[in-house]
Amino acid sequence: MLSAQIIKELQAIVGNKNITTDKADRICYSYDATQQSFLPEVILHPGSTEEISQIMRLANRAKIPVFPRGAGSGFSGGSLPTKGGIVLCTERLDQILLIDEENLIAMVEPGVVTEKFQQAVEKLGLFYPPDPASLKFSTLGGNVAECAGGPRCVKYGVTKDFIIGLEVVTPTGDVITTGGPTMKGVVGYDLTKLLCGSEGTLGIITRIVIKLLPLPEAKKTMLVLFNSIDGAAEAVSAITKAKIIPTTLEFMDGKTIDCVRQATDLAVPEGAEAVLIIEVDGDREFLDKQVTRISGIIQPLGVIETRIAATPEESEALWQIRRSVSASLRKVNPDKYNEDICVPRSKVPEMIRKVDAISEKYGIPIVNFGHAGDGNIHVNIMINKKQPGDEEKAEKAIEEVFKGALELGGTMSGEHGVGIAKAAYIPLEISPQTAFYMKTIKQALDPNNILNPGKIFLD
């Protein structure tokens, strides 16, 4: 338990209004999207880098665990206060500090909600591509800490590809800056990219310098129905092999279609076993040519129907179908293990077959959708926790899914991170030598292991 003296010191740092030890508040901050819960001892809402620095100095001195938190929307437990201590919220640091049209860069605080930022830059004809499904509530700080992805990453890359500088409070309370507003920079180690995706274990992000792109002139969305899952998966390979990289190449399997059929007014003919949502963007005149080329390539692979959105509203309606997936899955079973393996693109058909076999073996439904264009498949293992034995089966199935992905040269997580959800599986993917190298870095930078301890690696 934190002493009254420590609480008093924390209060002095952030001010009375920005600290709470009230149980109801602590319960609110005990969750994230994994639905697991760990009760913290105190919630802090610092208002500046300097306050965060002071908190970390105190926490390091007194050896109090600190758990940084954006919107708490992560799928791997990255922000869960697994060891009590302090939950440090970045919500108050929510300013867009700069959008520089001449240099195509922006500077923001970590608490800015991703969608709000995207809208702000798009108003100026600029573009921030990373689009995690959580973008309406997740924060840029959280996106950077987890290296968030999204459908558009197949063409544009993931969060880290757009982060060129950071201000960070280290585990011992120093304030450091990494990178900066230039497009190139090779002075010293690239701490920016090391910190991206480090899941809040190596520092607390307090400022972010972002590289922007010009907003593409136009986009074109097509929804393609296939008569087999193999056909759709092979279409992904065929498009890549034809040297085309669409903006998005989203995939839904037959079970996903069943779910969204009920959740939306999507009219899907019988026999449709898979859907691809393909979007291209760029110069307006060029798009029709690209759509025609893609259609020609995939047509022989069992296409039942191709719908091309003629207006932005029609495009939005097609995306609405994709976005309704996650919620609609509860129809299959009430509880969901949401994994996000990634394999080399050409291995998607083989991976889907593996997942189907695992589903059959354990007799539990597994629903697949996701970013097939970069091989990042969301494998949703649907169970009923009230059903005895379901959880055990799900855990065995998950391990087999991970092993299956790794056998194909893949990874256990393309977007969600390790957190606590996958920490136990780390030895499947990372060799003891590589893990040692990573842990050596963590131990050196956080000698008292106070910053988000127990994440990525089990203690």
Next chain:
Amino acid sequence: MLSAQIIKELQAIVGNKNITTDKADRICYSYDATQQSFLPEVILHPGSTEEISQIMRLANRAKIPVFPRGAGSGFSGGSLPTKGGIVLCTERLDQILLIDEENLIAMVEPGVVTEKFQQAVEKLGLFYPPDPASLKFSTLGGNVAECAGGPRCVKYGVTKDFIIGLEVVTPTGDVITTGGPTMKGVVGYDLTKLLCGSEGTLGIITRIVIKLLPLPEAKKTMLVLFNSIDGAAEAVSAITKAKIIPTTLEFMDGKTIDCVRQATDLAVPEGAEAVLIIEVDGDREFLDKQVTRISGIIQPLGVIETRIAATPEESEALWQIRRSVSASLRKVNPDKYNEDICVPRSKVPEMIRKVDAISEKYGIPIVNFGHAGDGNIHVNIMINKKQPGDEEKAEKAIEEVFKGALELGGTMSGEHGVGIAKAAYIPLEISPQTAFYMKTIKQALDPNNILNPGKIFLD
């Protein structure tokens, strides 16, 4: 001095043919492109990861400094054996192991020459954009270690943006793998990007997984002559502000033009004070439109003449002019300090004015050219070392150039790295706290400080 016993052990690891202590050989490996020289004690040419691992285990045990070396073409002394010891050459690891058209990835050994790799992938309709000026001889391992750039990086990004996985021998001799063949991956820290640009101080790269792009259908090159340096610099800003990102946006100032005028048969009218070489690539039909748009934007900024290459040969001739720059500068003065500052794009005009003022202040010619599109200017301070006082003046001028770039939010190096050339200036750019964070990582991973010691940070 290395003992006979150590030499014998090293011989046993790499074989008689792949070790030399001969003085003439040692002199050959004592240099790099900085023209500084430090004599190593032994040169090793290992043929496998396993041999490199054994060398590192031995070196770590016996505390012998090891200096990894690709082609030795670096401009910052990154490969110089500043403390004697072992020069470890990666020349024999020169195989392209895989080019995977379906997944748009390649796997190579570090000793593959960059141009050779580019040609191999282009034959298959694929594209590896980073194009350092040294590409005809520099190796991919060296490119990764220094995070090399080049003209095309303005559109496509630098070396690290294309490196998705590595096999690395650590300073203590472990073999680790980072990243892999998937487009996304967030399991553990991103060691790949940490190692890119770490100048061979955190590990020896033994295998590289590279992300490729489809080769653009066509390209179009234009050479534009301006009547003032400000006009050209403002053209760069105007193009960016118009949300156009060309493939290259290369810049030469008036002094550079004078040099190349003599070295090539370039017919440049009197009054041409700056040149931009602008290239666009992509869909063939789209290129004419882009060239017209760019011409329209820059025309009011003092354009004397625009030459558009009609054929690949004409394009090559325009690039030949750019490539002749470096060698032709010796006409101004025999000795060159080649710096590569980078500023936010819009600050290029201001930076050029600062450099001109510094040149005037010290009475030494400074010739500017480079990658204006991303603000990365090669500032060439031309002196005659035989002229008393020239070196001292150059050193003062360099420090002022660095300070000038930093005042504009820039960096001392966009491409060349720190090595020994800029190590003394590190405190100008990196705060003590940030340097401490970096050094903590280095010390933890290389406790005996044997891998490329004294680079980036002065010991």
